[in-house]
Amino acid sequence: MKTALLVPVYNEQEVLPLFRQKVQEVAAQLPQEKFEYIFVNDGSLDGTAELLKEWARQDPAVKVISFSRNFGKEAALTAGLSQAAEADAVIILDADLQDPPELIIPFLQKYKEGFDVVYGQRCDRSQDSFLKRFTAGCFYKCYNAISTRPLPANAGDCRLLSRRAVRAVLALPERERFMKGLFNWVGFPTAAVPFKRQARPAGQTKWNYWRLWNFALEGLTASSTVPLRLWTYFGFAVSGFAFLYALWVAFQKIVYGNPVSGYASLMVAILFFSGVQLISLGVIGEYLGRIFIEVKQRPLYIIDEKINCD
Structure with a gap:
């Protein structure tokens, strides 16, 4: 043998x-x-x-x-x-x-x-x-x-x-x-x-640890498309929550006459959703980067x- x-x-x-x-x-x-x-x-x-x-x-x-x-x-x-x-x-x-x-x-x-x-x-x-x-x-x-x-x-x-x-x-x-x-x-x-x-x-x-972190990202994106799907689900969940919150704010205004929250809540929402968008773009970028490397077909x-x- x-x-x-x-x-x-x-x-x-x-x-x-x-x-x-x-x-x-x-x-x-x-x-x-x-x-x-x-x-x-x-x-x-x-x-x-x-x-x-x-x-x-x-x-x-x-x-x-x-x-x-x-x-x-x-x-x-x-x-x-x-x-x-x-x-x-x-x-x-x-x-x-x-x-x-x-x-x-x-x-x-x-x-x-x-x-x-x-x-x-x-x-x-x-x-x-x-x-x-x-x-x-x-x-x-x-x-x-x-x-x-x-x-x-x-x-x-x-x-x-x-x-x-x-x-x-x-x-x-x-x-x-x-x-x-x-x-x-x-x-x-x-x-x-x-x-x-x-x-x-x-x-x-x-x-x-930096190389191990990058290696872990490669392993996760090389073996599954679930991270992309998770961000799709998360987007639906956030959109649903935003719609329900908008109904709640309208209800409070119509029934009780409560003032709509102003600058502070608006800034928090903007910063939060901006962060979500950047993270989701990063996930998409990981997969696009892999496609970019594959299509060049350089030797290993x-x-x-x-x-x-x-």
Whole structure:
């Protein structure tokens, strides 16, 4: 059985030697398996590229794809899956070791039991900050509330995909790719492997809260049109409330002679509805932006160099 380990990397020079050591220790426990290593260098600015090139020269099982610049993790995953399309199974791992390489063993066990998709589920995220755990929980709840294909909670990119699952993902043509959603959308028999999320042993995370916020918006708008529909419902509700309030004001004036509220209430109403309009335009703009990117049909990534690749 041929298994490809897909590792997207960006400025991971500090942690890569330890990552490779851990993976080789796990591979040694599975002598019957044939592993190849696909590293996708996503425009790293440190010594990551040179380190990967050295490994590729020493070991033909190490394959390296280097981008011309940083295109993002979703593009890196797509490039790696394209390279690994002929493998029996592909296992996606992050180089930061927060998702431990030891998951390879139960992933392959589940695959041999007949599962096409096996994902790691973070049952213990105590290594993450409270804010990160809270915001991640909010994202999963919001996503699952509007999506027709809910995501399993605390499931990241760390997972195994069978050959037919990989081909199904690669057949999806969109350029704005939310890979967690795509992995989930293709279906197939799926199993979870719970694990405890580890602390990063070296280097620094490349995800700040601003990038995570933008990533969450991409995920929500990539997977559902419900946000647009919600603003339609909200518009009807506000219009209905305004009509009823107008009847109430007229009734008060005709029956009791009460004066109609003046400047303060008028300004509050104007500011409130102006805010609603701007938010609704922002939601529409998110979808228009995705259409704009799709119709340009630019490539997902540009490869600068490939080593040991077919």
